[in-house]
Amino acid sequence: MFNAIVIEKDDAGYRAGLTPLEEAQLPPGDVLVRVDYFTLNYKDGLAITGQGSVVRQFPMVPGIDLAGTVEHSRHAGFRVGDRVLLNGWGVGEKHWGGLAQKARVNGDWLIPLPEGLDARAAMAVGTVGYTAMLSVLALQRHGITPDSGKVLVTGANVCAGLRYQGVVTACGLAQGMDFPASVAPFILRGITLVGIDSVMRSEADRREAWQRIAEVVDTPLLDQISREIGLSEVIDTAQALMAGKVRGRIVVNTQR
Incomplete structure (x- = not known):
């Protein structure tokens, strides 16, 4: 029992x-x-x-x-x-x-x-920290480094305020399913929106994320x-x- x-x-x-x-x-x-x-x-x-x-x-x-x-x-x-x-x-x-x-x-x-x-x-x-690490890895894969500028963690829609070629990783459901936005940030400033799914990730992605966590925790x-x-x-x-x-x-x- x-x-x-x-x-x-x-x-x-x-x-x-x-x-x-x-x-x-x-x-x-x-x-x-x-x-x-x-x-x-x-x-x-x-x-x-x-x-x-x-x-x-x-x-x-x-x-x-x-x-x-x-x-x-x-x-x-x-x-x-x-x-x-x-x-x-x-x-x-x-x-x-x-x-x-x-x-x-x-x-x-x-x-x-x-x-x-x-x-x-x-x-x-x-799962919260694991998902956050998946976001960090996604930012790095899209060329974001410490020299790229400040990083903001928020529950608001921030695409309109990102610098040129900025990257947003979207994870979780802080406020709701709606996504009020326009195409302007994407076509005028080259903004990238990356969706982060922590539920069905590949074994390789999971191992990489947790290994990185073990290194920096x-x-x-x-x-x-x-x-x-x-x-x-x-x-x-x-x-x-x-x-x-x-x-x-x-x-x-x-x-x-």
């Missing part, structure tokens, strides 16, 4: 609770992972509180990322004891995710945890901006997150 956050939706309504499960209840997959740490993301808050149409089927274990250790594998790329990471691929939405002490997943969704980065630090970075700083909780605290913390009462990163120690 192991514990998990399970979301149910039936005639009695929508609810999330800490639930004991058996391995036989896990969905299909060729790798069984002992989940060591997880990040509580905004999307997970939406799923747990039922404030967004995140969960596609029920019951569902939420959690869009995880870091842990392989306990069983039928996948050629992973062996028992390997430390692994997972981001995206619909886990926590269509496939049971990381808010559990164990997860059975498709081994193609996993990458090895890079050297120099432990599971807790990886989840303090989480400031672990003491991560400790300052993150707080660790256990599985039993997740639901209350998710509610606080959606109420705007959480600051910094929330790292879930699933074995606590």
Whole structure:
């Protein structure tokens, strides 16, 4: 038996609770992972509180990322004891995710945890930091260097204010699906708009992003901006997150 956050939706309504499960209840997959740490993301808050149409089927274990250790594998790329990471691929939405002490997943969704980065630090970075690194890599591929000028991180539509041949990487959904703009910045100043998808990225892109994170991560700083909780605290913390009462990163120690 192991514990998990399970979301149910039936005639009695929508609810999330800490639930004991058996391995036989896990969905299909060729790798069984002992989940060591997880990040509580905004999307997970939406799923747990039922404030967004995140969960596609029920019951569902939420959690869009995880870091842990392989306990069983039928996948050629992973062996028992390997430390692994997972981001995206619909886990926590269509496939049971990381808010559990164990997860059975498709081994193609996993990458090895890079050297120099432990599971807790990886989840303090989480999907948010991984997506940010994908944006950094995209900027570099489009010729942006430190000498190119200032970099702005914002939730607003800034194409009209970029310098000549500036680059925008668009990730996340800060305000809404609409995109009010004109073609003027693109045809008059050569602006480039690059979409950043963190969910379905190739293995090569994932490995590159996480390797770069491992090289530049400031672990003491991560400790300052993150707080660790256990599985039993997740639901209350998710509610606080959606109420705007959480600051910094929330790292879930699933074995606590």
